[in-house]
Amino acid sequence: MVIGGGIAGIQAALDLAEMGIQVHMVERLPSIGGKMAQLDKTFPTNDCAI
Amino acid sequence: MEQVSGEVGAFKATIRKKARYVNQDLCTGCGSCAEKCPTMVVDAYNAGMGKRKAIYKYFPQGIPSVFTIDAPECRQLGQGKKCGVCAKVCQAKAIDFDQKDAIIEIEAGAIILATGYDVFDPSVIPEYGYTTINNVVTALEFERLLSASGPTAGHLDRPSDLLMEKDLEEGEKEVKKLARQVKSLEDKHGKTSADVVAAVKSGSAAVDDELIQWAQAAEKLAALEERVATLQKKTAAVQTAKKLAFIQCVGSRDFRFNRFCSSYCCMHSVKEAMIANEHDNAVNSSIFCMDLRAVGRGFEEYKLRGGKQANIKYVRGRVAEITEDEANNPIVWYESTTTQKVEHETFDMVVLATACVPTEGTAKVAELFGVELESNGFFKTHPLAPLNTTRPGIFTCGCAQGPMDIPESVAQASSAAARAAEVVAPLATVEKQKAVG
Numbered sequence: 001m002v003i004g005g006g007i008a009g010i011q012a013a014l015d016l017a018e019m020g021i022q023v024h025m026v027e028r029l030p031s032i033g034g035k036m037a038q039l040d041k042t043f044p045t046n047d048c049a050i
Numbered sequence: 051m052e053q054v055s056g057e058v059g060a061f062k063a064t065i066r067k068k069a070r071y072v073n074q075d076l077c078t079g080c081g082s083c084a085e086k087c088p089t090m091v092v093d094a095y096n097a098g099m100g101k102r103k104a105i106y107k108y109f110p111q112g113i114p115s116v117f118t119i120d121a122p123e124c125r126q127l128g129q130g131k132k133c134g135v136c137a138k139v140c141q142a143k144a145i146d147f148d149q150k151d152a153i154i155e156i157e158a159g160a161i162i163l164a165t166g167y168d169v170f171d172p173s174v175i176p177e178y179g180y181t182t183i184n185n186v187v188t189a190l191e192f193e194r195l196l197s198a199s200g201p202t203a204g205h206l207d208r209p210s211d212l213l214m215e216k217d218l219e220e221g222e223k224e225v226k227k228l229a230r231q232v233k234s235l236e237d238k239h240g241k242t243s244a245d246v247v248a249a250v251k252s253g254s255a256a257v258d259d260e261l262i263q264w265a266q267a268a269e270k271l272a273a274l275e276e277r278v279a280t281l282q283k284k285t286a287a288v289q290t291a292k293k294l295a296f297i298q299c300v301g302s303r304d305f306r307f308n309r310f311c312s313s314y315c316c317m318h319s320v321k322e323a324m325i326a327n328e329h330d331n332a333v334n335s336s337i338f339c340m341d342l343r344a345v346g347r348g349f350e351e352y353k354l355r356g357g358k359q360a361n362i363k364y365v366r367g368r369v370a371e372i373t374e375d376e377a378n379n380p381i382v383w384y385e386s387t388t389t390q391k392v393e394h395e396t397f398d399m400v401v402l403a404t405a406c407v408p409t410e411g412t413a414k415v416a417e418l419f420g421v422e423l424e425s426n427g428f429f430k431t432h433p434l435a436p437l438n439t440t441r442p443g444i445f446t447c448g449c450a451q452g453p454m455d456i457p458e459s460v461a462q463a464s465s466a467a468a469r470a471a472e473v474v475a476p477l478a479t480v481e482k483q484k485a486v487g
């Protein structure tokens with residue numbers, strides 16, 4: 001079970017799922033993405049955050 | 051999360067799944083409901099700078115692509131008024147005002163706490179003027195201003211100018227309304243407003259209440275028109291922000307608030323200054339810092355590239371105070387440790403690189419899961435096992451463990467997943483063997 005659907009929670013959940021393990025993700029807000037979804041671009045490559 | 055029991059390998063969690071008041075299986079995410087919803091709400095996603103409707107998606111690309119009703123703000127659910135516009139326009143018939151919170155029981159072998167962080171509230175530092183000077187914003191607010199999906203569609207409009215435009219809009223509306231009133235009076239009596247004002251002022255005999263009100267309206271209109279004209283002149287001259295200041299360590303490395311370094315803000319400011327310059331080459335920025343911490347692969351090169359190609363000046367010195375001039379320009383007062391003098395400089399906008407602090411609910415989460423916190427309020431871990439909380443089977447990663455940037459969060463997340471798999475995978479194998487045997 002992963003608590004939090006930000007970038008850390010999403011990555012952890014995806015990795016576990018890829019290992020064939022069933023994952024439950026619990027998120028407080030209506031959408032996953034967390035703070036990273038609020039960012040426009042990310043350093044050091046200036047890639048789009050979403 | 052309501053309750054957690056059990057132990058490593060066999061946790062039991064009770065979760066409250068909050069009602070969306072929208073049927074997740076039926077909603078297509080088309081957005082007709084939000085288009086017609088009459089209620090405007092301050093948008094948390096845009097750091098409070100924009101508005102959204104009471105039925106909303108947290109952000110356009112949000113997953114799941116399902117709308118949600120913000121119950122306390124909704125006319126029907128929160129205020130008990132008759133509305134239901136969303137239900138009327140929804141072709142998928144997905145709106146369900148009677149939906150209730152659901153209680154779900156989950157069994158889990160391991161738990162990962164990835165609850166993230168909050169941004170430090172700079173209003174507790176009055177000398178930086180966050181609440182008093184409109185053009186002082188936080189890094190997250192600035193991020194939304196830079197974003198094409200943000201409140202200004204990516205243009206660096208200054209908050210003070212946006213307020214002025216709003217003011218002008220309201221003024222113009224009022225002028226129109228008053229002008230209509232005065233015009234109808236003029237038509238009715240066949241006199242000009244100027245005559246009436248003169249008559250009322252001279253106190254001539256035929257003055258009644260209606261004329262006095264007329265004169266007052268006419269005078270108010272004249273004053274308003276003048277104000278609107280000045281505002282029009284001012285807004286016509288408005289330009290997007292060209293000269294930016296970034297203030298580092300706002301709330302971190304500060305003994306009054308947090309002693310720790312928030313680690314990502316140096317690079318975050320460099321990035322924001324670079325993106326601002328990318329949008330508009332006339333933008334130049336000064337980053338005020340004690341030292342600029344560019345620790346990470348490619349970070350130092352990124353910082354230097356910012357200096358060379360994006361008009362970024364790095365100033366060594368801690369900012370003491372931010373004041374404001376008549377044109378709403380913030381003035382930054384600081385001691386330059388290079389010249390060893392107290393200096394000041396005027397900017398179009400100031401961005402505060404606010405600290406990364408534990409989320410408001412971290413203490414509650416810790417209590418619920420039975421894990422300890424460290425002195426700064428993040429989840430406690432051991433230096434040699436940085437993802438293990440103090441309770442076996444519960445791991446943590448990302449900013450819930452301490453301030454870190456995205457690459458580090460992702461790396462930690464993968465590690466935490468591996469740690470959790472170490473617990474869960476053997477159990478799954480045993481179960482499989484049981485099923486076979």
